[in-house]
Every structure is written in structure tokens, then in C-alpha cells.
Amino acid sequence: MIAETRLTKDMFIYPYFVVPGQGVTHAIEAMPGINHFSTDTLLKDVEKGLKLGVNKVMLFGVGDEKSEDAHAAYDPHALVPTTVKELKRHFGADLYVVTDVCVCSYTTHGHCGIMANDEVANDASVDLIAKMALNHAQAGADMLAPSDMMDGRIAAIRAKLDGAGQENVAIMSHATKFASSYYGPFREAADCAPNKGDRKSYQMDFRNGTEALREALLDENEGADVLMVKPGLAYLDIIAKLKQHTHLPIACYNVSGEYSMIKAAAQKGWIDEQKVVMETMHAFARAGASIITTYHIRDMVENNWI
Ligand code: PBG
Ligand code: ZN
Numbered sequence: 001m002i003a004e005t006r007l008t009k010d011m012f013i014y015p016y017f018v019v020p021g022q023g024v025t026h027a028i029e030a031m032p033g034i035n036h037f038s039t040d041t042l043l044k045d046v047e048k049g050l051k052l053g054v055n056k057v058m059l060f061g062v063g064d065e066k067s068e069d070a071h072a073a074y075d076p077h078a079l080v081p082t083t084v085k086e087l088k089r090h091f092g093a094d095l096y097v098v099t100d101v102c103v104c105s106y107t108t109h110g111h112c113g114i115m116a117n118d119e120v121a122n123d124a125s126v127d128l129i130a131k132m133a134l135n136h137a138q139a140g141a142d143m144l145a146p147s148d149m150m151d152g153r154i155a156a157i158r159a160k161l162d163g164a165g166q167e168n169v170a171i172m173s174h175a176t177k178f179a180s181s182y183y184g185p186f187r188e189a190a191d192c193a194p195n196k197g198d199r200k201s202y203q204m205d206f207r208n209g210t211e212a213l214r215e216a217l218l219d220e221n222e223g224a225d226v227l228m229v230k231p232g233l234a235y236l237d238i239i240a241k242l243k244q245h246t247h248l249p250i251a252c253y254n255v256s257g258e259y260s261m262i263k264a265a266a267q268k269g270w271i272d273e274q275k276v277v278m279e280t281m282h283a284f285a286r287a288g289a290s291i292i293t294t295y296h297i298r299d300m301v302e303n304n305w306i
Contacts, residue, residue: 182257243288
């Protein structure tokens with residue numbers, strides 16, 4: 001009765017990695033229980049999840065053509081828009097579809113923007129990212145989750161969407177995304193590791209909490225509908241602080257490394273997976289997140305932990 005924090009299934013978003021082909025279910029080794037799916041097998045898996053109450057998904061496309069200018073990122077025939085259309089055709093409004101908007105799986109160098117003179121070119125990248133966002137919106141995505149961290153992209157995406165009659169599509173900004181080593185396993189999942197340099201010129205410095213607030217509030221002013229903090233566990237202070245400064249919903253992204261650490265320790269019998277997962281999820285909510293993106297949600301619903 002006096003519990004201050006309660007979790008419900010409708011707070012959770014489950015990430016998917018869609019790859020080319022048919023009938024593909026390929027285990028991602030660094031993330032036990034998570035697979036690469038082709039569109040057809042993904043649809044079947046989503047249907048299973050939906051029956052158990054997982055009604056929000058986030059899509060990452062892996063395996064489209066890579067190029068210097070990342071043109072596949074805004075190709076309406078690329079994996080993500082094609083899969084969004086199929087999901088919407090099958091599940092309609094029963095399924096809430098979020099797409100990751102970033103070009104690192106579409107650039108030959110693996111950076112989250114396009115390069116000029118050996119540096120990531122912010123403004124040129126923003127144009128590209130806005131085009132990618134519109135491409136996903138036109139395919140039927142309910143919400144776009146830009147994870148690139150270029151400056152000014154939220155305003156650019158909002159303007160692009162509104163200009164094309166997509167004003168009802170929401171934006172969940174990866175507002176404070178830290179340059180984190182907890183993304184390690186994801187690099188295998190999304191094939192997007194930079195082949196040179198790191199992401200520190202656009203992602204946040206983990207020593208900085210005040211700058212994180214500044215970044216998040218810029219995105220709020222630019223028109224974001226939800227502010228996301230990423231990763232989750234090492235950044236609970238950022239969630240809690242942000243909660244004091246915004247009236248927007250706060251999301252957190254419980255990332256690949258956080259997931260795989262729990263999975264690995266549980267497989268060894270060193271921790272109780274159910275108890276640790278549920279303690280972790282409550283911590284996110286207690287800190288102030290009302291939306292949680294996590295790879296654990298399928299285990300949680302399949303085993304009746306929630
Ligand atoms: C890239 C991206 C990353 C993640 C989501 N989008 C990795 C990175 O920035 O290097 C990480 C997600 C996870 O680890 O689960 N735009
Ligand atoms: Zn990226």
C-alpha cells in the first residue's frame with residue numbers, strides 16, 4: 001500500500017534488430033536471448049510479445065548498404081521503413097512503433113554523422129538525420145528516437161515532420177546520451193562501431209551532470225516530446241536531476257552492456273536474475289523515468305515477473 005513505485009507493462013519499450021532476408025533468427029552472442037530477425041520472423045516474435053503485453057517496440061536496421069553519404073538511411077525501401085509498414089499493416093494501433101534515427105549503421109566509417117575533413121560535420125548530418133526521420137514517419141512510425149547527438153537535430157526533425165504533414169509523430173530525444181563503454185555488446189548487434197576515433201565529439205562526457213541538463217533542456221526547447229537518458233544505471237542521478245527541471249516525460253535506455261552483465265552473472269549463478277532485474281527496473285522508475293527501454297522486458301513478461 002505504501003509502495004511509492006509501481007511498474008506496469010505499458011511503460012516498457014522492447015528493442016529489435018532487423019536484418020535482410022527471410023526466416024532469419026540469428027542469436028546475438030554478446031546479448032543472450034536477443035536475436036537478429038528478418039522482417040517476417042520479427043513480425044512473428046512481435047505477435048508473441050504483444051499477446052503478453054509488450055505493445056511498444058523500437059527498431060534498429062542492420063545490414064542496409066553502407067556509404068560515405070549514408071543514402072540508405074533515408075531510402076523508403078530500406079529495412080526499417082519496410083518493417084514499420086509491415087508492423088502497422090499487421091498490428092495497426094495495437095502496436096506502438098518507435099524507430100531509432102541515426103546513420104551509424106549506414107556510414108562506411110560507422111560514425112553517427114557524415115564526415116568532412118576527418119571530423120563529423122554537424123549541420124550536414126542534421127539535414128540527413130531529418131530526412132531519415134521523415135522517411136520513418138512516412139512509413140508509419142509513431143515515434144522517432146534520434147540517437148545521433150548532433151546539435152540542433154530536434155528542431156530540424158520537428159520542422160521537417162511538420163512541413164510534410166507529420167505533426168502527430170512524436171520525438172523521443174536521446175537528450176543526454178553519454179559516450180559510454182556500456183554500448184559494447186550493441187556494436188555487435190548493430191554493426192556500427194566507428195572504424196576510427198570515438199564518439200566523444202558528439203556524445204556526452206560522463207564527468208558532466210550540469211552539461212547533461214543543459215543538453216536535455218535544449219532538446220525540450222527544440223520540441224522534443226520525451227527526454228531520454230542513456231545509459232540507465234550509471235546515470236540515475238541525471239534522471240533524478242532532470243526530473244526536477246522538466247515537465248516532459250523522462251525515458252531511460254537500459255543499454256546492451258547493462259543487460260549482458262546481468263545475463264552473464266545470472267548464467268554463472270552469481271546473482272538471482274529475476275530479483276536483480278526487478279530491483280533495477282524499480283530504480284529507474286524511482287529516479288523519475290516513466291518510460292523504460294530494455295532488453296529484459298520479454299523475460300519479465302514471459303516469466304510473470306511483472
Ligand atoms: C548508435 C547507438 C548506440 C546505441 C543505440 N544507438 C551505440 C553507440 O552510440 O555507440 C546503444 C544501445 C545499447 O547499447 O543498447 N547511434
Ligand atoms: Zn549512431
